[in-house]
Structure formats: C-alpha cells, structure tokens
Amino acid sequence: MPPSNTNTETEPDHAVPKATRDTVIEAISNRGFSEWYDERQIEQNLLDGKPYFNGPSPPKPPDRHTPSNLLQCHRKAMYARQNAPREGTTPDGIFWIGSTFEEDIIVPYLQDVTPDGLYIQNSLWIDTTVVGDGTELRVRGATDPAVVTTDGDPALLTEIKTTTNVDHLTEPKPHHKAQLHAYLHALNDKHDHPVTEGLVIYGSRKTLDLRVFQVMFDPDFWQRVVDWMATQTAYEQANKLPPADPEQDWECTYCSFKHRCGQADTPYQDIGPEGLLPVFDGYDRDALVEYLDAHTDADARLTPTLAHTYPDLAAEYGTYDWSCPRCSETYAWDAVDWDGDTSDLPLCPACARENDLVTLSGPEPDTQPNTSKD
Incomplete structure (x- = not known):
C-alpha cells in the first residue's frame, strides 16, 4: 500500500513544545512590556530607598518650585504642577534615554577627565528660599552630576540634556539655563566659597555628539527667573488659570496639555487642571x-x-x-x-x-x- 499523503507535523524530541513557544509569543506585547517596565521601576525605586517615586506626585503648593519646571509657559506649568491628565503618549522612552546617557556615558566620561583631587558626585540636593515680589518662594530639587572636592563641596555643576540633534544649538535653552541658575544660587548661598559656574551639556540621541556651554551665574537672568516664580505663585494662589503665553515658540507643539488649553484641533479651550x-x-x-x-x-x-x-x-x-x-x-x-x-x-x-x-x-x-x- 502506498504511503499516505496526509501531512502531520511532528516536532523532534529536542524541540521546545509549541505551546511553550506560544506562551512566550503571547507575553511579548506593548501592554506586557509596559507592565514589566513599570514593575521594574517600582523595584528599582525601592532598592534605591526612594519609595515616594512609586506613587503620583502630590500637587505642588503655590510657593514651591522645582528647577526643571522654571521659565516655561505658566499655563503648562500649572497643569503639570496640579497633576492635570497628560495627553498623548507618556515620554518614558526619552526619560530612560536621558537617564542612561547621564549615568552610563557622561558620568564615566567626567570621572576620566576630572583631575586628581576632584571627584564626581551623582547629584547634590538643594532646598532654598528666595523672595520675589514680596513673596517667599521655595525651590527644591537635585542637580545633575557635579564635580566636587573630597569633602563633597561643589566645584562645578552640570546640567545634562539629550536631544535629537545638537548641530542647531548655539546657546543653552533658557529653561535649562534657569534650572542651572537655581542650583548655582542655592549652593552659592550654602557654601563659604563661590559656586557660580556650570556646564549645560547636550547629547545627541542619534549620534552621541556633544554640545557644551559654559554658564556663569548672571544676577539679571536670575532675577528674570525669580520674577517668573513669583508670577506663577500669584496665579495659583488666586486659583486663576494663567494665559496661554508660552515662553518658547515650540512649547505648544510639544505640550502634553495642548488640547485642554485650546492649542489643538479639538473643541476645548481654557480648561482648568x-x-x-x-x-x-x-x-x-x-x-x-x-x-x-x-x-x-x-x-x-x-x-x-x-x-x-x-x-x-x-x-x-x-x-x-x-x-x-x-x-x-x-x-x-x-x-x-x-x-x-x-x-x-x-x-x-x-x-x-x-x-x-x-x-x-x-x-x-x-x-x-x-x-x-x-
């Protein structure tokens, strides 16, 4: 009798069972990755002793400011500070790339180029107050890596940012300069030696090219930042939505709140946080x-x-x-x-x-x- 033409697939004894492979295939998905990454972040925050990062940030009091949010659109700042729902996709990938670039590339590089007697510290904490328009304002946050002495005293601060391309940059962006100024002001007040100089370092996410800008503390520019904080505080103390008046031309395009603000093609405008x-x-x-x-x-x-x-x-x-x-x-x-x-x-x-x-x-x-x- 001739052999049957029925095609029955059999797997060799050493093969991984199809059901097992299917389990792996089903597990690899966008949703599965998001859940895995979130859990990984929770574990890392606990390992680092920072469990407060595992929950939503509470709304900021009107008089408290974070260096990374300075000198931007007042309305966008209020939305972010009051936990308004973010539109579009959360840019976790960009945050991860920025953190990895800083920790795995820039910190080792700084360690290699820093002369004997000076060292690199991952960050320095600041908590300071300034007075703007008669109001006491509090600024809290942590610097990027700093060059320090053996006692941990700051010698040079850095502000590290990643971007798609660095070729077009001719000076530091104002809000990055403002962030560095907040750190310089706070640490200069804290130490008995001048802390008046820092570097804004931009790295290309595509090419790893660097663009570095030396920044000296500028009292006039810092006053502009203090005035911005005082204005932001006044809006929030009055429970008033700030005007849609971006500090930079590009802010509306990349804003996570442009639909509720009224800067998009949806029928909404001037919605609160x-x-x-x-x-x-x-x-x-x-x-x-x-x-x-x-x-x-x-x-x-x-x-x-x-x-x-x-x-x-x-x-x-x-x-x-x-x-x-x-x-x-x-x-x-x-x-x-x-x-x-x-x-x-x-x-x-x-x-x-x-x-x-x-x-x-x-x-x-x-x-x-x-x-x-x-």
Whole structure:
C-alpha cells in the first residue's frame, strides 16, 4: 500500500513544545512590556530607598518650585504642577534615554577627565528660599552630576540634556539655563566659597555628539527667573488659570496639555487642571492611570469615551455616565450602542424618540469629581 499523503507535523524530541513557544509569543506585547517596565521601576525605586517615586506626585503648593519646571509657559506649568491628565503618549522612552546617557556615558566620561583631587558626585540636593515680589518662594530639587572636592563641596555643576540633534544649538535653552541658575544660587548661598559656574551639556540621541556651554551665574537672568516664580505663585494662589503665553515658540507643539488649553484641533479651550476632557480619546493608558491614582480622593473616573477604549480600567476605577445636554438624561457608558468613533457620538435615546437628534457627552471637567456615581 502506498504511503499516505496526509501531512502531520511532528516536532523532534529536542524541540521546545509549541505551546511553550506560544506562551512566550503571547507575553511579548506593548501592554506586557509596559507592565514589566513599570514593575521594574517600582523595584528599582525601592532598592534605591526612594519609595515616594512609586506613587503620583502630590500637587505642588503655590510657593514651591522645582528647577526643571522654571521659565516655561505658566499655563503648562500649572497643569503639570496640579497633576492635570497628560495627553498623548507618556515620554518614558526619552526619560530612560536621558537617564542612561547621564549615568552610563557622561558620568564615566567626567570621572576620566576630572583631575586628581576632584571627584564626581551623582547629584547634590538643594532646598532654598528666595523672595520675589514680596513673596517667599521655595525651590527644591537635585542637580545633575557635579564635580566636587573630597569633602563633597561643589566645584562645578552640570546640567545634562539629550536631544535629537545638537548641530542647531548655539546657546543653552533658557529653561535649562534657569534650572542651572537655581542650583548655582542655592549652593552659592550654602557654601563659604563661590559656586557660580556650570556646564549645560547636550547629547545627541542619534549620534552621541556633544554640545557644551559654559554658564556663569548672571544676577539679571536670575532675577528674570525669580520674577517668573513669583508670577506663577500669584496665579495659583488666586486659583486663576494663567494665559496661554508660552515662553518658547515650540512649547505648544510639544505640550502634553495642548488640547485642554485650546492649542489643538479639538473643541476645548481654557480648561482648568481638573478633570478629563468629555469626549477626548487621546490619553494613553499610563497617563490615565497616573491621573486616576493622583485623584483617588476626588473619586476620579473614566469618561464614557475612555471606558470604551479601556474597559479594564473602567472596571477598576469606575466610569461617569453619558449625559444629554438638552434633556439632562443620563445613561451608563455601556448602555448605549456606540462603535467608539468620537467623530460620530451616540444620540440621546430620549431626545431621539421626539425626533430631536442630540449627541451624548461625558461630564464637563470641572464637574467630574461631583458627578461620579456608585
């Protein structure tokens, strides 16, 4: 009898079983990687003795400032300081590249070029106060690597940044210069020797080319920074949304809050720092979790739009109802037939029965903490 033509695949005895390979394949995904990376960061923060990095940062008091946020758009600064939900993708990759560039490349390089008798310290902590427009302002933060003596006294500060290309840079960016000035001012006040000089070092993420700028402390420039802090504090003490007035031309393009601000192609403008945009689906998962965890006391929840995008988060955090702006009827997020297309929102069933075609929406941002339901 001729052999059968039936094609039955068999694996050699030494092969990894297909079910095992499938398990590995299924595990390798964007979602799986994000969860793995987040867990890895939690473990590293605990190992470093910094458990406070494992939760959302609390909103900043109006008079407290962080060097990395100085001399930028006042409105963007308020959004960031008050934990407004970030739009788009969280730039974890850029942060990781910047940290790796500093720790694995620049620090060893500085150690090799620093002369005998001087050393490199990863960072120096500052906590200082200044007076601006009659208001006492507090500045807290940690420097980038510094050249220090054997006693840990600073001899030269650095501010290290990564960018796509360094060829176009002819001077340090003002907000990076402001950051370095905050460190210089604080450490100069703390030590009995002058601390008035630093380097802003830019590294290309593509080529590893460096562009280095020597910066001397400039009292006039520092006064500009102090005035900026005083203005920011005044806006927040008055609970007033600052104007959309960026310090740099490029800020709006790369801003994580441009939709709620009104600098994008969505029907929102001048929205305060609280709440999610009603029918906006441009928040990524990590940004949503960060926002929701930071606002647990306000019982923050997902909008119906976002519940369709992230049903697992809806089950964990809860969801606001759809609401009709005409008849005020409300509907559970999954009780209305909708395909998830934000350009074609669902109609209010009650109004539709009266031949009135009105689209549903989520609650407005400033009412969300008061409209959540059990």
